[in-house]
Amino acid sequence: xxxxxxxxxxxxxxxxxxxxxxxxxxxxxxxxxxxxxxxxxxxxxxxxxxxxxxxxxxxxxxxxxxxxxxxxxxxxxxxxxxxxxxxxxxxxxxxxxxxxxxxxxxxxxxxxxxxxxxxxxxxxxxxxxxxxxxxxxxxxxxxxxxxxxxxxxxxxxxxxxxxxxxxxxxxxxxxxxxxxxxxxxxxxxxxxxxxxxxxxxxxxxxxxxxxxxxxxxxxxxxxxxxxxxxxxxxxxxxxxxxxxxxxxxxxxxxxxxxxxxxxxxxxxxxxxxxxxxxxxxxxxxxxxxxxxxxxxxxxxxxxxxxxxxxxxxxxxxxxxxxxxxxxxxxxxxxxxxxxxxxxxxxxxxxxxxxxxxxxx
Ligand SMILES: Cc1ncc(COP(=O)(O)O)c(C=O)c1O
Numbered sequence: 001x002x003x004x005x006x007x008x009x010x011x012x013x014x015x016x017x018x019x020x021x022x023x024x025x026x027x028x029x030x031x032x033x034x035x036x037x038x039x040x041x042x043x044x045x046x047x048x049x050x051x052x053x054x055x056x057x058x059x060x061x062x063x064x065x066x067x068x069x070x071x072x073x074x075x076x077x078x079x080x081x082x083x084x085x086x087x088x089x090x091x092x093x094x095x096x097x098x099x100x101x102x103x104x105x106x107x108x109x110x111x112x113x114x115x116x117x118x119x120x121x122x123x124x125x126x127x128x129x130x131x132x133x134x135x136x137x138x139x140x141x142x143x144x145x146x147x148x149x150x151x152x153x154x155x156x157x158x159x160x161x162x163x164x165x166x167x168x169x170x171x172x173x174x175x176x177x178x179x180x181x182x183x184x185x186x187x188x189x190x191x192x193x194x195x196x197x198x199x200x201x202x203x204x205x206x207x208x209x210x211x212x213x214x215x216x217x218x219x220x221x222x223x224x225x226x227x228x229x230x231x232x233x234x235x236x237x238x239x240x241x242x243x244x245x246x247x248x249x250x251x252x253x254x255x256x257x258x259x260x261x262x263x264x265x266x267x268x269x270x271x272x273x274x275x276x277x278x279x280x281x282x283x284x285x286x287x288x289x290x291x292x293x294x295x296x297x298x299x300x301x302x303x304x305x306x307x308x309x310x311x312x313x314x315x316x317x318x319x320x321x322x323x324x325x326x327x328x329x330x331x332x333x334x335x336x337x338x339x340x341x342x343x344x345x346x347x348x349x350x351x352x353x354x355x356x357x358x359x360x
Contacts, residue, residue, distance in 0.1 A: 014065040038328035046336040054336020056088040059181030072163035087117040090126040116343040168212025185218020208333035209311035210234030217251035224263035235314040287313040289351035304337030
């Protein structure tokens, strides 16, 4: 397939403009030299333009028109406390006059305080409903789906039109029957490939943090259609490899059907590493703190403590293990999430050898 054919298929779906595109791309000169291996480039999906940026913005460009087409007055979604998805969806909805209701499952490691994304949720006027986590996990998709439908019913009972949507805008569940979020990432791959080709190369791999699966599903389909030698490598931050790869598969199959394309991808093309989850979703460890410091000091780029730092720590580890060839060119997708640095300050400062209070 060619980029125009993909663009035509994507353009069948209406979108609103939330992004400054293309997002910037540059070589990580210092870190690539330090690691002595492949050439690493970064694509700044953290500079998309809505709030503090992030990968959710591309998804919302396709999801908001679906809400508008159904004349939604209220949007109900769920996520974990301090979620980027929840905050960015609330920001986009508010801009379009849709009232955001966020069901946030508590985390064991963070208090429900107005800090980071929750501070932004508050400023936006989003309605926050916190819920207890479910034994050991934040929640299951099905359980959370039932909870948001219950909340939606409260609003329906008052005559409001409600749009419900699952975490990450990934699974076709609730009101979103087509995986619109992933379509945003098919389009992102077209953009990315256009940029690297202009720079004179085809990436050997694109590596990114994977959470609910639609970033990976979209990129995978883009790559299979346009650049089959480019591997899409997802670093999972929450789910084990096998069930997560099946989720990506489910989303990818639904996107192919929606776009009317066949890329011929196979389950083996869905590359997922789950060993960097370590202590659990969102839990800051030494690798995370050190990689945040390294990228900020060497490249002036701030990673977030939940997603991009785990992905970059994974990249460093995979390079150390010889997973990539020394001559490879890798694009690391900075998917955003930086507001979560602040509520995690205690752990980051401690791991980097300081104290939260700066007084001596
Ligand atoms: C900053 C950031 N990076 C990566 C991801 C993962 O993207 P996806 O949910 O599409 O797998 C998320 C999702 O929450 C995120 O907030």
